[in-house]
Amino acid sequence: MEIETEKEMEIETEKGEPMAEHVLPETFRDLEPFAGWALATEKERNQKRLASTMAEIQSFYDAILPRMEAVIAYLNQFPLDAMPADAQRLLSLTFSLAEVSTAVELFKQPGVIDGYDATRFVPVHK
Numbered sequence: 119m120e121i122e123t124e125k126e127m128e129i130e131t132e133k134g135e136p137m138a139e140h141v142l143p144e145t146f147r148d149l150e151p152f153a154g155w156a157l158a159t160e161k162e163r164n165q166k167r168l169a170s171t172m173a174e175i176q177s178f179y180d181a182i183l184p185r186m187e188a189v190i191a192y193l194n195q196f197p198l199d200a201m202p203a204d205a206q207r208l209l210s211l212t213f214s215l216a217e218v219s220t221a222v223e224l225f226k227q228p229g230v231i232d233g234y235d236a237t238r239f240v241p242v243h244k
Contacts (some may be wrong), residue, residue: 140204141153141156141204141207142156142204142207142208142211143192143204143208145188145192146185146188146192146208148181149182149185149211151181152177152178152181152211153207154166155178155210155211156207156208156210157210157213157214160213160217161240163217164217166214166217167214167217167218167221167228168228168229169228170218170228171228172226172227172228175218175221175222175228176222178215178218179215179219179222183215186215189208189211189212190212192205192208193205193208193209193212
């Protein structure tokens with residue numbers, strides 16, 4: 119499964135610039151202002167969390183969390199290796215929710231309190 123990076127999608131919705139085309143499935147177009155969180159890698163998602171303000175993180179969290187049941191139901195209709203690009207971006211949003219949830223629910227800040235320096239963490243996937 120190949121997921122587009124934010125640069126490949128050429129979107130910048132959180133800063134109010136218009137999108138050239140829709141990037142999420144029709145049912146989830148209300149989440150398009152947060153399409154900048156649809157990042158392909160764990161490293162990108164971690165960097166986005168650390169570079170964001172708590173207000174930005176909270177806004178994203180508050181928008182997507184109530185939609186998760188519908189998001190999961192929608193994504194479950196596709197095999198991971200044959201998911202349309204708009205659904206892949208939606209899946210990436212769910213991964214970003216997982217990335218920011220501890221910032222919102224536990225730490226109340228983008229970084230991990232007394233945690234490991236995130237810039238030193240290099241995930242290795244097989």
